[in-house]
Amino acid sequence: MAKSTSKEAISAEEKIKAAARKVFTQKGYAATRTRDIVEEAGLNIALLNYYFRSKEKLFEIIMLEKMQEFFGIIIPFLHDETTTLDKKIEQITNRYIDMLLQNPDMPIFVLSEIRNNNGLFKKIQVGKILQSSHFVRQLKEKQPGVQPLHFIASMLGMIIFPFVSKPVFKSAGVLNEHGFATMMEERKKLLPKWIKAMLGTK
Amino acid sequence: MAKSTSKEAISAEEKIKAAARKVFTQKGYAATRTRDIVEEAGLNIALLNYYFRSKEKLFEIIMLEKMQEFFGIIIPFLHDETTTLDKKIEQITNRYIDMLLQNPDMPIFVLSEIRNNNGLFKKIQVGKILQSSHFVRQLKEKQPGVQPLHFIASMLGMIIFPFVSKPVFKSAGVLNEHGFATMMEERKKLLPKWIKAMLGTK
DNA sequence: GTCTATAACCTGATAGAC
DNA sequence: GTCTATCAGGTTATAGAC
Numbered sequence: 001m002a003k004s005t006s007k008e009a010i011s012a013e014e015k016i017k018a019a020a021r022k023v024f025t026q027k028g029y030a031a032t033r034t035r036d037i038v039e040e041a042g043l044n045i046a047l048l049n050y051y052f053r054s055k056e057k058l059f060e061i062i063m064l065e066k067m068q069e070f071f072g073i074i075i076p077f078l079h080d081e082t083t084t085l086d087k088k089i090e091q092i093t094n095r096y097i098d099m100l101l102q103n104p105d106m107p108i109f110v111l112s113e114i115r116n117n118n119g120l121f122k123k124i125q126v127g128k129i130l131q132s133s134h135f136v137r138q139l140k141e142k143q144p145g146v147q148p149l150h151f152i153a154s155m156l157g158m159i160i161f162p163f164v165s166k167p168v169f170k171s172a173g174v175l176n177e178h179g180f181a182t183m184m185e186e187r188k189k190l191l192p193k194w195i196k197a198m199l200g201t202k
Numbered sequence: 203m204a205k206s207t208s209k210e211a212i213s214a215e216e217k218i219k220a221a222a223r224k225v226f227t228q229k230g231y232a233a234t235r236t237r238d239i240v241e242e243a244g245l246n247i248a249l250l251n252y253y254f255r256s257k258e259k260l261f262e263i264i265m266l267e268k269m270q271e272f273f274g275i276i277i278p279f280l281h282d283e284t285t286t287l288d289k290k291i292e293q294i295t296n297r298y299i300d301m302l303l304q305n306p307d308m309p310i311f312v313l314s315e316i317r318n319n320n321g322l323f324k325k326i327q328v329g330k331i332l333q334s335s336h337f338v339r340q341l342k343e344k345q346p347g348v349q350p351l352h353f354i355a356s357m358l359g360m361i362i363f364p365f366v367s368k369p370v371f372k373s374a375g376v377l378n379e380h381g382f383a384t385m386m387e388e389r390k391k392l393l394p395k396w397i398k399a400m401l402g403t404k
Numbered sequence: 405g406t407c408t409a410t411a412a413c414c415t416g417a418t419a420g421a422c
Numbered sequence: 423g424t425c426t427a428t429c430a431g432g433t434t435a436t437a438g439a440c
Contacts, residue, residue, distance in 0.1 A: 012405075031232035031318060034434065044407060049435055051405095105317075111366055112314040115307075116233060118373040127374040149376070149385065150392055157363030158356045164313055164366060165355070171320040172329040174351070183351065190352055197399040214423075236416060246425060251417055253423095 013051045015041040017061070024062050025109040029116070063113060063120055070110045071126055073099050078133040085138040085199075089155070090192045096159050097184050104180075107163045142199055155195050162187070215253045217243040219263070226264050227311040231318070265315060265322055272312045273328055275301050280335040287340040287401075291357070292394045298361050299386050306382075309365045344401055357397050364389070 010018075019040035023032045034055050038045050052058035077083075077091045100106060114121045130136060130152070139148045162169075162184065169175040175183065212220075221242035225234045236257050240247050254260035279285070279293045302308060316323045332338060332354070341350045364371075364386065371377040377385065 027318065028230070028232065028314070030230065033432090045434075046407065046436080047405080053435095055434065108310075108314055108317055111370065112230065112310055114373060115310055115369040116229060118369060121370070121373045125374075126370065127376040130376075146392070147385070147388075150389065153364045153367070154360045154393075154396060156367070157359035157361075159359075161359030161363045161366075162355045164363075165358070167317040167320060168313065168323070168328065171316060171323045172327075174329040174332075183349070183355075186349075187352065190348070191356075193403050194356060194400040197403045198396040201395050201399045235414090247416075248418080248425065249423085255417095257416065 012041075012043055012047050015043060016048055016051060016058070020058050020062050021065075024059060025066065025103070025105045028109065029059050029063075029113060060120060063110075064123075066106055066110050067114075067121060067124055069099070069103070070106055071124060075129060075133075078130070078135040081134050085135070085142060086192075086196060088135055088138070089195050092155070093159060093191045093195070094188050097188050100160070100163050101181060101184055104163050104166060107160050108167075111164070151198065154198065155191075158191055158194065159187075214243075214245055214249050217245060218250055218253060218260070222260050222264050223267075226261060227268065227305070227307040230311065231261050231265075231315060262322060265312075266325075268308055268312050269316075269323060269326055271301070271305070272308055273326060277331060277335075280332070280337040283336050287337070287344060288394075288398060290337055290340070291397050294357070295361060295393045295397070296390050299390050302362070302365050303383060303386055306365050306368060309362050310369075313366070353400065356400065357393075360393050360396065361389075 016037065019037045023036045023040055027036070034045050034048055037058075038048050041047075048055075048058065052061070074092050074096060077088050077095065080088065083091070130148075136148045139146075139151055143151070162180075166175075166180055169180060170177070218239065221239045225238050225242055229238070236247050236250055239260075240250050243249075250257075250260065254263070276294050276298060279290050279297065282290065285293070332350075338350045341348075341353055345353070364382075368377075368382055371382060372379070
């Protein structure tokens with residue numbers, strides 16, 4: 001059945017999915033109980049199993065969704081043949097930070113669940129997509145000596161790592177929620193400069 | 203009782219601790235069963251409870267140990283008043299990568315467990331140590347406009363992020379175990395150059 | 405479709421023999 | 423100190439009423 005587009009109330013199925021998104025990404029698969037999810041949704045366990053068969057099946061749906069978002073968001077920019085390398089760096093930085101500010105728990109969730117369960121991830125062809133991208137071709141032209149992987153790992157590290165270590169900042173009293181958001185907004189300006197500076201070295 | 207320094211066989215207590223280190227860091231607290239730990243140690247559950255009282259108490263011991271290593275390793279370099287900023291960057295990069303190559307699962311373990319359980323972490327005064335360090339004073343002199351936090355987040359991101367995303371590289375077929383180690387060895391040379399290039403921008 | 409009650413299983417922890 | 427057997431509690435999943 002196609003999803004209704006009218007303004008009618010959200011279905012139980014959708015409520016459970018939304019709750020699962022929230023709880024799974026916050027606590028991870030192993031630490032979440034089906035009870036946590038249905039309580040968050042204001043429903044009961046029977047409904048979860050009625051719609052999704054099992055905790056594991058529900059998790060797969062959420063996990064695939066999150067991996068798609070996490071890895072998919074920069075693909076259009078990587079393949080854009082009309083933009084310069086510098087422009088791509090700016091777009092990726094801005095777009096990624098914006099998306100992660102909406103989903104701050106996503107990186108640590110996706111990365112730690114892939115550690116626990118590489119099976120699900122293999123469906124996504126990250127390696128091939130990257131290697132065949134216009135972005136990597138441009139990188140090789142600009143810096144023939146350096147593996148693009150090194151550059152990409154650095155760029156993504158600068159963007160994503162603050163989200164992964166956000167709980168550390170908060171617990172250590174270095175940053176609160178608002179301070180973190182401000183910092184990431186500043187980084188949208190700062191990182192492209194730093195990333196381009198890396199390209200200037202030999 | 204002081205730990206024996208002779209070459210006698212490893213005690214059951216030490217065997218369980220070693221097994222716990224391995225299993226907890228690989229799977230995280232929630233996903234490990236006490237049975238996993240004692241099987242790894244070749245012993246039985248009763249021993250675990252005899253020596254450590256509970257799964258949680260054993261976990262706390264391992265977790266404190268790992269946090270100490272993860273956050274503590276760079277402190278001596280941060281406070282060294284005899285070295286230049288450039289030298290510190292080289293030392294931190296080299297030393298951190300070496301340690302993480304020995305403990306590749308450590309970053310994702312420590313960071314995801316802090317997310318789940320900030321209580322344990324609060325005992326370590328990361329924020330104060332950082333702010334009062336010679337390293338941060340040197341940074342402020344060199345780049346008065348930029349928050350040291352931005353710089354540190356970038357530097358640590360470039361160093362640590364590859365370890366956090368290692369399962370992605372492996373599952374995606376981009377790198378195998380040996381390729382990853384090679385890449386990190388290359389990064390010991392590459393990162394100091396890139397990090398210093400960031401300092402040169404305004 | 406939704407709910408309550410319960411089954412079936414798993415996991416951490418302990419009792420008690422050696 | 424070490425082990426086997428077992429308990430107590432919690433968790434997922436389902437049966438069956440509405």
